[in-house]
Amino acid sequence: MDYSAESAYLGNAAHIRDLFNRIAPVYDAFNQQLSFGLHRIWKQMAVDWSRAKPGDTCLDVCCGSGDLALLLGQRVGQSGKVYGVDFAAAQLAIAQQRANQVWPPLSYQWIEADALSLPFADAYFDSATMGYGLRNVVDITASLTELRRVLKPNATAAILDFHRPASDWMQQFQQWYLSTIVVPTAKQYGLASEYAYISPSLDRFLSGAEQVTTALQAGFGRAVHYPIAGGMMGVLVATR
Numbered sequence: 001m002d003y004s005a006e007s008a009y010l011g012n013a014a015h016i017r018d019l020f021n022r023i024a025p026v027y028d029a030f031n032q033q034l035s036f037g038l039h040r041i042w043k044q045m046a047v048d049w050s051r052a053k054p055g056d057t058c059l060d061v062c063c064g065s066g067d068l069a070l071l072l073g074q075r076v077g078q079s080g081k082v083y084g085v086d087f088a089a090a091q092l093a094i095a096q097q098r099a100n101q102v103w104p105p106l107s108y109q110w111i112e113a114d115a116l117s118l119p120f121a122d123a124y125f126d127s128a129t130m131g132y133g134l135r136n137v138v139d140i141t142a143s144l145t146e147l148r149r150v151l152k153p154n155a156t157a158a159i160l161d162f163h164r165p166a167s168d169w170m171q172q173f174q175q176w177y178l179s180t181i182v183v184p185t186a187k188q189y190g191l192a193s194e195y196a197y198i199s200p201s202l203d204r205f206l207s208g209a210e211q212v213t214t215a216l217q218a219g220f221g222r223a224v225h226y227p228i229a230g231g232m233m234g235v236l237v238a239t240r
């Protein structure tokens with residue numbers, strides 16, 4: 001498959017922002033269909049690994065339409081607060097609509113900002129999550145350094161993303177899934193080229209071991225990468 005045109009998205013923050021603004025109206029339905037609903041389980045695992053607890057102030061970076069932030073809200077409850085940050089305004093508008101429907105109301109704040117320059121004081125958050133964002137930022141080390149900066153000492157960030165599986169046959173399955181299921185399904189939504197960028201973005205993404213090394217270089221004290229979904233996804237759990 002020729003991804004050359006779609007590779008224009010990679011490493012270009014403006015293109016990535018435009019892409020996620022454009023796909024915002026169908027993003028949730030599409031994720032649900034493509035993962036057979038499993039993405040909610042993976043996101044719940046990330047929230048568990050973040051060690052968020054009632055009353056905490058939490059951050060979800062690259063929050064998109066708010067899935068992880070909304071799960072964090074259920075965890076921290078009415079005495080806690082969740083901030084969702086994304087640079088795509090159309091995604092944030094959907095997150096806001098979804099949060100408005102939560103009953104009883106929980107404390108959410110949606111902020112349009114860059115993951116590389118978070119508008120928060122040092123050591124502000126008790127825990128953080130990031131879902132399918134790290135692969136998209138133009139500077140992974142800078143993003144992890146910034147995330148570490150806003151976490152309190154000993155606080156944890158759980159970072160969920162696609163991952164290249166270790167086994168050959170799972171890699172082949174993943175390749176088949178992306179090219180035979182994801183891109184044709186995206187075509188039905190008129191989004192084939194938008195979703196063709198996943199595979200090349202995965203090619204340039206770090207392995208689990210490299211994510212751990214990068215997190216430690218970014219200043220985290222401990223980091224572990226957990227492969228999930230047969231190694232097709234992974235959660236980097238990094239503690240300041």
Ligand SMILES: C[S@@+](CC[C@H](N)C(=O)[O-])C[C@H]1O[C@@H](n2cnc3c(N)ncnc32)[C@H](O)[C@@H]1O
Nearest residue numbers: 020062063064086087088114115131132133136
């Ligand atoms: C694949 S979506 C994931 C959304 C959500 N976390 C989820 O799991 O459904 C990636 C999101 O990251 C955002 N994003 C990518 N790079 C960013 C950056 N540098 N700063 C802020 N948001 C960014 C995009 O706008 C997009 O909403």
